[in-house]
Amino acid sequence: MRLENSVFVELLKPIDRRGFQKIVDRHGGDAYDKSFRSWSHLVALIFAQLGAVVSLRALVAAFNAEANGHYHLGVGRFARSTLAEASARRPVAVFADLFALLAATLDRKTRREGAEMLRLIDSTPIPLSKFHAFARSNGRIHGLKMHVAYDRGADRPYRVEVTLANVNDVTIGKKTPIEAGATYVFDKGYYDFKWWKGIHDAGALFVTRPKTNTRLKVVAERPLDKTRGDGFTVLADSEVALASKGDSKLRMRLRRIRIERDAASRAKSPIIEVITNDMTRDAVEIAALYKVRWAIELLFRWLKQHLSIRKFLGKNENAIKLQLLAAMIAFLLLCIAAHSHGVTLPPLRFAELAGRFLFARRPVASIDEPPPKYRVPSRWKSDCQIEMIYA
Known part of the structure; x- marks a missing residue:
């Protein structure tokens, strides 16, 4: 009988480990944290997003409690101080480039033949408290902005950048590569x-x-x-x-x-x-x-309501940017899994069940169905019946 992977393992499958390691090497992602590598860091932050974990202590406790499932993830136990230090120092570009890689993967899976080349560009505020000393105000909010370019034809965000709140939207919009024949709405x-x-x-x-x-x-x-x-x-x-x-x-x-x-x-x-x-x-x-253009507003609303981008695991700018990128990566992984496994559930319901059963060994395609009941082999059943008759 084939051993079923956990839901978490299946969700992480679209990440090409070799491709990710090339990204890490290119940006020196493991230069200062060799005992807690970029892959372990990524898995921990995605776990926090999918599992709706909102504090560093809770993340470490919940993740380490599932040590039996770490082997198949290629990670081990870690300490709170280790995660905090890695989040403060690991280059943001490591997660940003992985997001771009996964966005291209989702594009190949969801691109509809003959779909209109429609690109939506917008940003959403990320409010922060006064304890985040690095944050800036733009007159309306104090914190950061997350800038997103959204491909309507493939139904996927394909570019993301996180900046201080006082950075003008158009400054980031100008960095968006322009494709001939596409229509840009902003x-x-x-x-x-x-x-x-x-x-x-x-x-x-x-x-x-x-x-x-x-x-x-x-x-x-x-x-x-x-x-x-x-x-x-x-x-x-x-x-x-x-x-x-x-x-x-x-x-x-x-x-x-x-x-x-x-x-x-x-x-x-x-x-x-x-x-x-x-x-x-x-x-x-x-x-x-x-x-x-309202479609990208709905994306922002979904992210803020159902992923962890309101409460942050660190107070420094680098840690918050990594957490926001991890949220976008988690969103892409859910989208890829839904298409790959033919999930027909509403996105919200699927995300909730995936977070609930991350370490459960059950098919992603039938994540909303109860596990099959234990069936006693017919030979055993006969023996049981005989034993009961003559008891």
Whole structure:
């Protein structure tokens, strides 16, 4: 009879150990912590994410209590001080590069043939307390930001970077590699004419919202063949040009689309404007593209509600960045496992059960089903019946 792997072992399988070791060697990840290597560190932090562990002492106690399962993970027991020191010194790039490697793996598994190349870019605040001396304020929150680029076609985050809260979104957005033929959707935090022009020159498209003080003059009105979309109505579709009195130039054709949201979906204002360099899609399609940007907001909400990125295992910047990256890696591992094993459970339910049965030896595909009852072999059953008859 084949021995079933634990759920944790199955979740970690997509990580190529040789590829990970190359990443470690490239960044000197084991230079200062040779007794507690990068692999053990990674496994411990992923365990904390999936197991919803929110303190260093609890992590060490819970992980060491499962020592019988360590052999198959390739790790051993560790002390709290060892984990704390490693989190303070291990290069963040080790986990960041592993995230990129796993994101590429998920892309191959989930990419739909002919899917639209749609990229969503946004950031989410990571509030920290006053005890985190390194943190900075941007006027709204004191802490960090996690910047994410999301591939809607493959349904996966493919780029992540953690910065101080006072770093402008567009500064990180400019680092995103631009792919010809892709459409990039982002909000007003990525307001930069030079970057927009770079996207246009690379053969890509963008959809965003202009700031209220952006002066645009109407060059021509475009006809509206269709006005109704899912939850919104298109009011106007105009070809516009930048009407700045200064040196600001935006030498490309632009469209401004005015959208009225339905009463049920209104936020502060029922009418919003989006601008784009896409001159071929109809206005309703472009409005729908901006609405799809909500998918990345849902990702942030899911991460904050169901992974450990509200309470941190360390107070220094390096430890917190490693924990945030470990959360993103854990999310990718859950996504890969769901696709590889044909899991049909809702993502939330699957994540909860995976955390509950990390060291249980049961199939991932049927993680929500009770284990099969112990069946007595027929020969034993007969002997038992005879014994009972003559007892």
